[in-house]
Structure formats: C-alpha cells, structure tokens
Amino acid sequence: MRIREKMITATCRTENGIEWTSLKIKADGPEPAQHGALPLSIPDGSAAEILDKLVLPDDIAEHLKGDITVAMRTSELLMRTMEFPTADPQEIADMVGFQIDKASPFPADQLAIAHEVLHFSENSATVLMAAAKRECIDAIGDTFSRHGVHIHSIDASILGWMQLIREHGELAKTGCEILIVDDGMDFSLAVLSDGLPMAFRALHAQLDDMNVVDELAYEINYTLTMLDGEHVLETPEAIQFWSFNGVPEPLQAKLTAKTGLAIHCGELSALPPLSEGIIQRALKTESHIELIPREWIDHENRVMLRKKFTLISSAIAAVWIFVLLIFFGIYKTRDLKLAGVQGRANAIAPAANQALQNRKKLKALKVYTDRSDSALECLREVTSQLPSGDIEFVSYNYSKGKGATLRGTAANDDLVNDFFVKLTKSTLFERLKDQSVNTKTTKGVRRAVFSVTLVLPAEEEDK
Known part of the structure; x- marks a missing residue:
C-alpha cells in the first residue's frame, strides 16, 4: 500500500x-x-x-x-x-x-x-x-x-x-546528572537518572546576576532532597550548563564552591x-x-471528516451530473433523430395518403371483380357438398368477402352432420361457425332443422 x-x-x-x-x-x-x-x-x-x-x-x-x-x-x-x-x-x-x-x-x-x-x-x-x-x-x-x-x-x-x-552525545546513560539550560527564553534545571529525566525546575534569575548561584544551589539541593524520597539516586558528580552566551568563569567558580560539583559548559549554538x-x-x-486538548483533536477530526464528506459528495455529484449529461445527450440525439424521421414522414405524408387511398380503391375493386368466392360460387360449392338423402335449404344469405349463412332441414341429424363434415373439408371455406342442429315436428312430421355460417378466408393485408 x-x-x-x-x-x-x-x-x-x-x-x-x-x-x-x-x-x-x-x-x-x-x-x-x-x-x-x-x-x-x-x-x-x-x-x-x-x-x-x-x-x-x-x-x-x-x-x-x-x-x-x-x-x-x-x-x-x-x-x-x-x-x-x-x-x-x-x-x-x-x-x-x-x-x-x-x-x-x-x-x-x-x-x-x-x-x-x-x-x-x-x-x-x-x-x-x-x-x-x-x-x-x-x-x-x-x-x-x-x-x-x-x-x-x-x-x-x-x-x-x-x-x-x-x-x-553529551548525556550520560548511567548515573545521576544535573542539566541546566539557558536559551534566553527559558532557564531550566533538570535532574536525570540513567539518562531519564526525573524532575524539572524553572529558574527565574539571570546569568549576569551573581545571586543566581544562590538560587541554583538552593534549587539543586531542594530537588535532589525531594527525589531522594521517591527514587534511589546516585550522587551527581557534575553539572552540565548549556547556554548561547557562555557561563562567566566567576559564576562557575562560585557555583562549584556552593555545590561541590564540577561545571561542564556547552554551547547551544553548536x-x-x-x-x-x-x-x-x-x-x-x-x-x-x-x-x-482533546476537543482540539475532535474538532480537527470533524474538520477532516467534513472535508472528506465534501470531497465524496462532490465526487458523487460529479458522477451523477456526468450520468445525467450522458442520458441528456442520448435523449437529445434520439430527439434529433426522431425529429429528422418526423420531418421526412411529414414530407412524404401527402404521397403516402394518396397511395393509401389508391390501395383501398384497388382492394375494393378486387373484391367486386374477383368471382372466385362470389355468391354463386359459394352456392355451387355448398350444393356440391350435399349428401345423398332428404336435405333441403330454407335460406341462403351471402356477404361479399365474409361468407354465407345457410339454413335448412333434413330427414334426420345424421344427414346434417355428414353435410357439416363435407363443408369442413371444402377448400373454399376457411371454417364453419355457429353450427346448430335441432329437431322439429310439423304436422306430425319430424325433421332436423339446421343452420351454419360459412367463413371465407380473410384477404392478406399488404405490408
């Protein structure tokens, strides 16, 4: 990663x-x-x-x-x-x-x-x-x-x-050590044991004041006494004194006399x-x-979270805008294509309408000039399918292009059913519908009364 x-x-x-x-x-x-x-x-x-x-x-x-x-x-x-x-x-x-x-x-x-x-x-x-x-x-x-x-x-x-x-490399890793640092902003005393800081004291005197020695000696003695009650410390042998401007020799001599410790000076500028x-x-x-403070960290985390949320939201919004632009582009492209097609359709509409009217006229003309399914042809086909026996027609109604409705009587139902079967096999008619056979007695004579609709094949529409 x-x-x-x-x-x-x-x-x-x-x-x-x-x-x-x-x-x-x-x-x-x-x-x-x-x-x-x-x-x-x-x-x-x-x-x-x-x-x-x-x-x-x-x-x-x-x-x-x-x-x-x-x-x-x-x-x-x-x-x-x-x-x-x-x-x-x-x-x-x-x-x-x-x-x-x-x-x-x-x-x-x-x-x-x-x-x-x-x-x-x-x-x-x-x-x-x-x-x-x-x-x-x-x-x-x-x-x-x-x-x-x-x-x-x-x-x-x-x-x-x-x-x-x-x-x-100036701090010892073992033993007790006293460190004084004067950087012009801070005058600090630290006591270290085996390289680890044990105590810190802020000093308030200035190096150009010889009275600082008394304060230093007091603070060193007080700090070591306090630490003796909490830690096992070795006796320090020297004081490390670090500053930018050096430590005056009279001050070093007086501090050594007061504490009994050697003074090792260091330059912070180095x-x-x-x-x-x-x-x-x-x-x-x-x-x-x-x-x-914890609330600073929480505030910073909230700011970072807000930035991330804003970035993610912006990215999502950008993606959505991009997707919408794509869909809008596709829609406009299709709209332009549709407008072009519509324009071409409007341009050829008069000719197309005229062609449609001519087609209807031609169809009507074909219907009335085509004798293959005329009333006589249908009647001829019906009579050719009559079975042998006592069967006769009562009515015959013909509708051009649709078919014919036939009513009649027969000596019995079997003759009617044979008649219907033969009509079903006829190539002139597409199908039979509304078939009905009933028995009726008139003046003591029983006869089968039937009716049927013969449907002509529908003409195919021109594409």
Missing part, C-alpha cells in the same frame, strides 16, 4: 522572534529538514513573553505547513517523573490524572494533562507527567488560529533541548535549532507528551 506523503513542522520562540523546522515524510523516507525564522516586534521588557502574548507575522501560515507542533516553556509547565506499579496504559493514565491533581495548585478541569512512558518493566512503568493551564493552551491556539494555523501538538522546549543534547529537537520527538512512534 502506498504511504501518503506527510509534512510536519515544529515551531519555537527565540529571544528575537520565532523559528521552525519542517520535514516532509515520503514513502521512501524523510526529505532533508528545512529551517526558517522570522523576527518579531517585541516591546522592551517583553522578550520573555510566551507565544499567546505575541503578534505573529501576517504571512506565518505560508511558512508553517502540515501538522504543527508548538514548544512551551518550562515555566508554563508542571512536570515530574514517577514510577507506577502497573504497565497497563489505562491505569497509568488514571494515576497520572490523580498525581497531577494532587501536585497542581489548580483544579484538574483547568489543566491540560499528558504523560510519556520513559521505561517499561514487567509490572511497572516510569512515567513523565506534564500539565499546563488550559487558558495558556487556549491562548496559544487562538494566536495561531487567527493566522490560519491550526496546532496539532504541544511539547516542552526543555525536552527538545534534551533530545538535541542526547543526540550530540546544536541544531530547538525546533529540530521537537521534530525528532514528534517522529517518535512510542508515547510522548501531548498537551493538545
């Missing part, structure tokens, strides 16, 4: 605008990714505003094609990892809803909740849970829909960076754009965080 081509696009905020990566997937594999970016007009002091607070370019829909995935900031998300004593998907979903409801300061009906299974075992699962306020999700959707762009998926930007850093990491996550066939 031929695989339908598909286009997917991931888009993310940057300090100065918006960037995206588009990937076309064909039957023989994906094409090379296409990157793009547009600047945004951002008022002073609003660089950190999320997508729902921004005015997108009018032509943004020309660049964002296919299934659209948007990345959200860590500060807009509640994310944590837990191990559940079940591998059943439905039970996991129920437990995620319960745990998010416990941890979130907002009611569950005001949240969009999703989860991602990081690891399965026979009877348990390690699950990353995420939640975001619905009003934030709806505002992002409204921002894009105003420009004709419909979002199909919502992911977390920190997970996109982790995907790129892992692809770069990695592909964040949107490519989000694309790589969108290509995962297994479960991944999907913060898109």
